[in-house]
Amino acid sequence: MQLQATEHGWAGYFQAMASPCMILLEQALPYEQAYQNLMHLAQEVWRIEHKYSRYQSDSVLSHINQNAGQVTAIDTETYQLLFVAQLLWQLSAGRFDATSGVLRRVWRFKGQNSIPTQEQINELLPFVGWDKVKLTTEHIKLQRGMQLDLGGVGKEYAADRCAHLAGELGLDHCLINLGGDIATDGRRANGEAWQIGIEDSQQVGKVGQTVPLLQGGMATSGDSFRFVEVGGQRYSHILDARTGWPVTGAPRSVTVAAPNCTEAGMLSTLALLHDAAAEPFLKQSGRPFWLQW
Structure with missing residues (x-):
């Protein structure tokens, strides 16, 4: 510090x-x-x-993943965080899925110079799907081969x-x-109000605009600086868990203000997963938002 x-x-x-x-x-x-x-x-x-x-071998999350196929005891904090992940899966109709981390085996983005084949993605899709997860307030069970990423x-x-x-x-x-x-x-x-700078989606480190925040939370989601370009086509790091492929037509950046950061993050993520329909989705939410295309 x-x-x-x-x-x-x-x-x-x-x-x-x-x-x-x-x-x-x-x-x-x-x-x-x-x-x-x-x-x-x-x-x-x-x-x-x-x-x-x-990435921590002794973390609670790693323990759950290592124990896939068996019932794992969880504390209240872990349940609450997993419940948020479950809610995001429900609200996104499966587009967001905390079990989709296995797709990072073929989508690395950092240093990646090729895209996976459909066959490679198909091999991983059976291990993706929150509907396969058994969650209670005290326990979680993943199917064997599945992994969580929060x-x-x-x-x-x-x-x-x-x-x-x-x-x-x-x-x-x-x-x-x-x-x-x-x-x-x-x-x-x-x-x-606090004055919050939103980074320009086209230039790293440059503030594109400044917006006020009196209280609550604000979150930004986007793929401005994390993507792979192959054969002249740009592939976002935001993956649709249902297909295993990046979203297309979404804004480069979505910023949302809400009563807390968790809700703001949920809305910004869900907006990106709605692709070109991000703006009408956010208008329905009633929360302040800022888009960069």
């Missing part, structure tokens, strides 16, 4: 969930007290990352947890930014 003084308080910088993260605190605190509080928030993010990372919901959940924890710590004017997934329990110290 790197802590820097700002005009109105403090900013803490750290890495988590393969993303640059920042916590802004507009509160006059001594350095040591500010550092201790912001480190406490960062540790909560790291806790969630370790618990639900598929990358689509974990970071948003962590942002909300941090915002809630900040309130418990008495940090009244605090903004959590986990790689673009944002949450806050309240407005700035001067009573104004």
